[in-house]
Amino acid sequence: MNNIKQQLVQARQAKKTMSMLTLPQKKQLLQAISALLVSHQDDIIDENKKDLDRMDPHDAKYDRLKLTDERVQALAGSVLDVANLEDPTGKVLLQKTLENGLQIEKRSVALGVVGVIYESRPNVTVDVVALCIQSGNVCLLRGGSDAWFTNSYLVSLIRQAIETAGINPDIVQLLPTARELMGELLTAKDYVDILIPRGSQALIEYVRNHAKVPVIETGAGVCHTYVDETADLDKAARIVANAKISRPSVCNALDTVLVDQQVAGPLLAKLAPYLAAHQVEVYADPQAFQWLKEVEYPHLQHATADDFGREFLDLKCSIKVVEGLEEALNHIEAHSSKHSECIVSTDRTHIDAFMHTVDAAAVYANASTRFTDGAEFGLGAEIGISTQKLHARGPFALEKLVTEKWLVSGDGQIR
16 A cells, blocks of 8 residues: 555545434444454454464563453453443533623534554554544554554454444544555644554654644653652552552553662562562662662662663563652652652651642552553543643543534624
């Protein structure tokens, strides 16, 4: 394929189809998609295996790419969850009558044609489709080449459900992954209303730097957990372990542990067995290195400056001992990607200072950063976690796939 012009034209034309779908129609369509995912679960996993066979199992992206029976079932369930959410469009946000008699309404409306550029995660394909259908948006999917077989099969099932419902299937399209075609999508301002990149920092920066279409970023996650001197250390060890181990390849996983020097030794002694059980490679500053060496931690490296502010996406993390809350706050300010940050403490003053000072999309006290997720926040599926401040911040979910329109009714008024 030399260009994607035809797909762009088809997407623009399909906007009218989306705008005419009723909420019951959208719900029925999403239910049909969910049912197809379940009934074709084995075929989905077979296609996914074709992609997995082309990737090194030790690659950090491998877990993101992999689909299992449980994950396919979860995807089907998330589609139903979105189908049961309230339609975010058509809401009256403001209504008033001016002195001259003009009646003004501000309503929420769909964004239009949404292009999503992402890597390695076929679950994004299904989540984006569900969110776009429920919010009345056409979606253009540009996944990575490493998930081509999986994404192609998923989109074929989705388009089958759309066609069976008698709806124009061009409301959902999968774009080719050829690099030379990326520029055409990034500059298609006459056809695409918004672009959302989801993936590595390199991908996000590339899209930001080259796009002429407006971009909403979903940022990389460099997530810290600070354990202060008043923390319940058993609780702290469990929180840190969960944030690092439960699914290390995702953006809300922990990257750096900051621990107050007053409790560094006891905390690291409690944390070490959790990390060792999963063979977590630890990059420790001199003080943390000494404490971990004393408890004979087996996977230990000396940290360099580059190990702080690094998104590991793997069973790896860095640890730094700090002299109190202020140093922890300064470190986070210098190294955070503004995704998710946590304090473990029993001091209400420290907690309040941390929660109000740290600049991030999600800030936690005494809980794992792994909760930064649209479904976990009760928002249904998400496209990603936005770390910017315009339009959307945090889980980029259904409620943010809309913009505003002003409706003005008069009776001959002139200015």
